Amino acid sequence: MQVQAAKDLERLVVGALSDRGLLFEGVKAFSGPRRLTLTMSGLPAKQPDVKEELKGPKVDAPAAALDGFLRKTGLTREQLKVEKTPKGDVYLAVIDRKGRDTIEVLAEILPECFAKLPWPKSMRFPGSAVRWVRPLHGIVCMFDGEVVPFEFAGVKSGNTTMGHRFLSDGKPIKVRHFDDYEKALHDAHVILDAEQRKAIIFEELKAAAFVRGLEPIPDEGLLDEVAGLAEWPVVLIGAIQDEFMDVPPEILQTSMRTHQKYFSLRDPKTGKMANRFALIANMIAEDGGKEIIAGNERVLRARLSDAKFFWDQDRKRTLESRVDDLKNIVFHAKLGTQYERVELIEKLAGGIAKAIGADAAKAKRAARLAKADLTSGVVGEFPELQGIMGRYYALHDKEDAEVADAVRDHYKPIGAGDAIPTNKAAIAVALADKFDMLSRFFAVGEKPTGSGDPFALRRAALGIIRILLENNIRLPLHVTPDVLDFFADRLKVALREKGTRHDLIDATFSLGGEDDLVRLVARVEALQAFLKTDDGANLLAGYKRAANILKAEEKKDAKTYLGKVDDGLLQDPAEKALYATLAEAIATIGPLLDKEDFAGAMREMASLRAPVDAFFDKVKVNADDPKVRENRLKLLAGLRAALHRVADFSKIEG
Numbered sequence: 001m002q003v004q005a006a007k008d009l010e011r012l013v014v015g016a017l018s019d020r021g022l023l024f025e026g027v028k029a030f031s032g033p034r035r036l037t038l039t040m041s042g043l044p045a046k047q048p049d050v051k052e053e054l055k056g057p058k059v060d061a062p063a064a065a066l067d068g069f070l071r072k073t074g075l076t077r078e079q080l081k082v083e084k085t086p087k088g089d090v091y092l093a094v095i096d097r098k099g100r101d102t103i104e105v106l107a108e109i110l111p112e113c114f115a116k117l118p119w120p121k122s123m124r125f126p127g128s129a130v131r132w133v134r135p136l137h138g139i140v141c142m143f144d145g146e147v148v149p150f151e152f153a154g155v156k157s158g159n160t161t162m163g164h165r166f167l168s169d170g171k172p173i174k175v176r177h178f179d180d181y182e183k184a185l186h187d188a189h190v191i192l193d194a195e196q197r198k199a200i201i202f203e204e205l206k207a208a209a210f211v212r213g214l215e216p217i218p219d220e221g222l223l224d225e226v227a228g229l230a231e232w233p234v235v236l237i238g239a240i241q242d243e244f245m246d247v248p249p250e251i252l253q254t255s256m257r258t259h260q261k262y263f264s265l266r267d268p269k270t271g272k273m274a275n276r277f278a279l280i281a282n283m284i285a286e287d288g289g290k291e292i293i294a295g296n297e298r299v300l301r302a303r304l305s306d307a308k309f310f311w312d313q314d315r316k317r318t319l320e321s322r323v324d325d326l327k328n329i330v331f332h333a334k335l336g337t338q339y340e341r342v343e344l345i346e347k348l349a350g351g352i353a354k355a356i357g358a359d360a361a362k363a364k365r366a367a368r369l370a371k372a373d374l375t376s377g378v379v380g381e382f383p384e385l386q387g388i389m390g391r392y393y394a395l396h397d398k399e400d401a402e403v404a405d406a407v408r409d410h411y412k413p414i415g416a417g418d419a420i421p422t423n424k425a426a427i428a429v430a431l432a433d434k435f436d437m438l439s440r441f442f443a444v445g446e447k448p449t450g451s452g453d454p455f456a457l458r459r460a461a462l463g464i465i466r467i468l469l470e471n472n473i474r475l476p477l478h479v480t481p482d483v484l485d486f487f488a489d490r491l492k493v494a495l496r497e498k499g500t501r502h503d504l505i506d507a508t509f510s511l512g513g514e515d516d517l518v519r520l521v522a523r524v525e526a527l528q529a530f531l532k533t534d535d536g537a538n539l540l541a542g543y544k545r546a547a548n549i550l551k552a553e554e555k556k557d558a559k560t561y562l563g564k565v566d567d568g569l570l571q572d573p574a575e576k577a578l579y580a581t582l583a584e585a586i587a588t589i590g591p592l593l594d595k596e597d598f599a600g601a602m603r604e605m606a607s608l609r610a611p612v613d614a615f616f617d618k619v620k621v622n623a624d625d626p627k628v629r630e631n632r633l634k635l636l637a638g639l640r641a642a643l644h645r646v647a648d649f650s651k652i653e654g
Contacts, residue, residue: 001120001133002031002228003194009038012113020105021047030192033229033282035161037192039178045144047099056080056091066091103143107150110141114152128153138162145176163188164232166283189232189284198227204235205263205278212237214265214274219257226261230282236289238262238297240275244304247311248392249273254382255307260300310377318397319390319407322372329374332455334444338371341436345370349432356473358424359402366406367429369394373407387411402426413463420467427467431475434460442483461490468517469494477515484515491517495524503653504528510648519596526598527647531654535606542612543649546636549621553633561633562641569631574618578611579635586642593645601646612639 006029014027025042054073057065059082070077073093081092115130125135130153141148141157150157160172161181167189175181182192191197202223205216226233244252249264249272256262256277263278279296281289326339335341346367353363373379373390391408395401406426410433413420421430437460441447448457465487468475477484488509492502504524514520530536554560570576585604592601621636623629643649 006031016109046101050097052095054093059089106148111152215268217264226280234281238293314376319369319372319393322375325375345432349428353428362425363428366403507647507651530602535609539609561637574614578615581611
């Protein structure tokens, strides 16, 4: 909320100043636990003067129209001019507006901007009717060394602020300019810039861990969060009692992160979590932080005792015994319970496993257990551990290790940077889970929209794409046309970072009947490589020319020029050469495509480049003889059809 509020404040103020003709050189916003700050440079001392002409009603218009125009402009009738137009004489108001002092404009717009800040949560606090995120204690607003006078939420602007609540001397800090404001705050133990606070925490955290032979477990999200909680961050290291170290590290880390904002540490030699944690204090303690650490260790013991209790209780039941409990969890009002979903995923995972050479029994077993941990105490407390806890419970129940790993990995990949499942049972369950989501949500009309994707169907489709492509799995999608179109859109997103052109994906998908993503991507990549060559670029140009001629002539003649070319009507050597080369290419390209030798098919297409160029240089398509003309149009239609065996070239840009 802090970071977004700083962005919103900048957006609102910049917009308001721009609307009033006030331009500036630079702007920067800062956020922290107790203050939002905006600094601007290069603002002029006053608005520019504006001369404006406004056309009014006709001279013979009703008096009411004129009165309204006079009220709008603030002028009298005698101050108006008359302008002749083709439609008659009209009144013209010439308004000379003198620019106001910038300090006056700021005093007007800033309270309006503050009131418009779109806080996700707000409150109404005593003494004010304004809703805001927290009670407002002070406003510092300076322009060119002078106070900008205004009031908001019962607080008047001024030139004094306060430093750190405990580490400063408690005296007001007088401010004139941003530079002395930032320095004075630093001297009073307030670091204004969140990025600077973040860098301090990162470096101190690494150093404090290093002297203990440890390293922090990376957590960028937590680093961002604690940087917004402390104005003067100090890193302290505490200990975790040994009795909690047999609890799975994911539970410990999640509990510490979620409830206490602590960083977890690990031994770099073993990669295992250490019995130490790092906390970020907002205080330099006289005792070096001993009392702060002791207090946090007491709180942590209580938190981890709860987590250990859930862990111990959950293991008193098997995962298998929890499957029936899924009947009480509604997956979606239109799609039934989690239990019904598990039955479908189990069946689907078995079929996928057979298709990809996985152990169908293991895949089905993993699918049956995959959602059971949703009924556990740990996952109830920490939903982000779903799947992870399922694996621990499965291993505790002596399930096969591959089954346990599949229970954990079937949610993957969760995000763009997440790893994909690699063992075949996990792949089968992960694909089944995501295919089930996509097919059934689409079937009941719950499709993603431009503004929302509440069921993460885009993520599910991207997950399927990544699993298939990165594991080189040949699995036909067997989905409905609308789901296939959805996959095409997601494939463009997935391949964009690799530099693959979206129009080539469209051109390949448009052929129809292609739902093997590995084969499709291989075809697209070969096509892209071909079009980067001179032969490819020139052949595309030749295709475009042929397609345009055919389109125009077929429209004019109200017929499609398909059918066999009559070689007896070929006259020019150039058309004979194209006919011969095209016949050879057609005979060769088909078998190459069937063998999925897409690079070979592209090389064969390259042979068409020279005869196509020569044809358009030497041959008049619209010959005077109607039969010759039709024969030549059929030859071009044959060229078009041959290229369309590789891709729909009409969808290729360029």
